[in-house]
Amino acid sequence: MIAMIAHTLVLVGLVIAAALVFRFRDLLSAAIAFGVFSFLLSLEFYILQAPDVAIAEAGIGAGLTTAIYMVAIKGTERTEAEE
Amino acid sequence: MKQYIKAAVLLVLLAAFLVPTLSLDFGNPAETSLDDYFIRYGQEQTGGNNIVADVLMDFRGFDTLGEATVLLTAVLAVGLVFRRLHKEEEYEYE
Amino acid sequence: MSMSKIVRAAADIIFVFILTFGFYIVAHGHLTPGGGFQGGAVIATGFVLLIAAYGSRALLDRFGKEWFRSSEALGLLVFIGTAFVALFLGATFFANWLANGGLIFGEAVAFGPNPGDLNTGGVIPIMNIAVGIEVLGALSLIVLYMLSGTEEGA
Structure with missing residues (x-):
């Protein structure tokens, strides 16, 4: 029962984080939301018994990709251009 | 009229993706002969306990070689894009 | 450009644990989930x-790009060299x-299922270490x- 609730919470959090990445105009906030998305995705991989993929996702998705996005935002502009 | 066509196309696409997904039988694959082989003989043939590592590094070493090549190419491309152009280093036409 | 003293002190402490965990994942790649790519x-x-x-x-100032560049090249060389040794011994690539x-x-x-022993695996631990060195250099x-x-x- 507890595992079921945790699994559902992780899935709902995944959808919310993905929607936030899409919604945010501030690209720094979007990058942080993407880091949260990657972290929840690695939790989901762990729940689905794929610890290999979970470690890779936590290291690359949550750690390195966020850092690379930060560097890219620092080199360009922080806010998304209005249409 | 146009948005009705759009909605219909979207619904058809959604059904086309959802119906196979929901009718799949997870955890019970149709063909398991290769999995059974790796699980049965992986430990004694390679000596590694982690079957994933056995497959990645031994049975399918070429896959890992390709992955390493992809990483090397990525580093080369990033270094090419982000190199600093000094005045004297700029390419000169003959 | 450096952050505040609190961040720097915390990074000093956490870095040791991250390094230990990474090398653990690489070294135990043939026994537990993980491997060269994940550890790197x-x-x-x-x-x-x-x-x-x-x-x-x-x-x-401490390491230099050469350090990471040569670690990447060294990892690739060890990986392909281990594969080539098999050719000289009469086996397949x-x-x-x-x-x-x-x-x-x-x-x-x-x-x-058994607890496992570090001294097993043949070339798998060697290739894990090679891929780990390569990935750590490449991603850095x-x-x-x-x-x-x-x-x-800069």
Whole structure:
């Protein structure tokens, strides 16, 4: 029962984080939301018994990709251009 | 009229993706002969306990070689894009 | 460019644990979940943490890009060299020429779930370490190149 609730919470959090990445105009906030998305995705991989993929996702998705996005935002502009 | 066509196309696409997904039988694959082989003989043939590592590094070493090549190419491309152009280093036409 | 003293002190402490965890994942790749790629990515995350806390200048003074570049090349060379040794021994390319041989990493394992022994696996631990060295160099280099491209004069 507890595992079921945790699994559902992780899935709902995944959808919310993905929607936030899409919604945010501030690209720094979007990058942080993407880091949260990657972290929840690695939790989901762990729940689905794929610890290999979970470690890779936590290291690359949550750690390195966020850092690379930060560097890219620092080199360009922080806010998304209005249409 | 146009948005009705759009909605219909979207619904058809959604059904086309959802119906196979929901009718799949997870955890019970149709063909398991290769999995059974790796699980049965992986430990004694390679000596590694982690079957994933056995497959990645031994049975399918070429896959890992390709992955390493992809990483090397990525580093080369990033270094090419982000190199600093000094005045004297700029390419000169003959 | 470096962050505040609190961030730097915390990064100093956490870096040690990240490095230990990464090397554990690489060294136990043939026994537990993980392997060269995952462990290398974790170690590279530790280096990126140092870059974020101290700035790329401080890290480059200590190591330099040459260090990461040669670690990447060394990993690839060890990986392909281990595969080529099998050719000289009369086996096929990428054959596991050390498994069950009694030499280094050559102990035989029993079938079924067991606690495992570090001294098993044949060429798998060697290739794990090679891929780990390569991935840690490559991923750190990507971040370092991007930083040097965006910082003016750095």
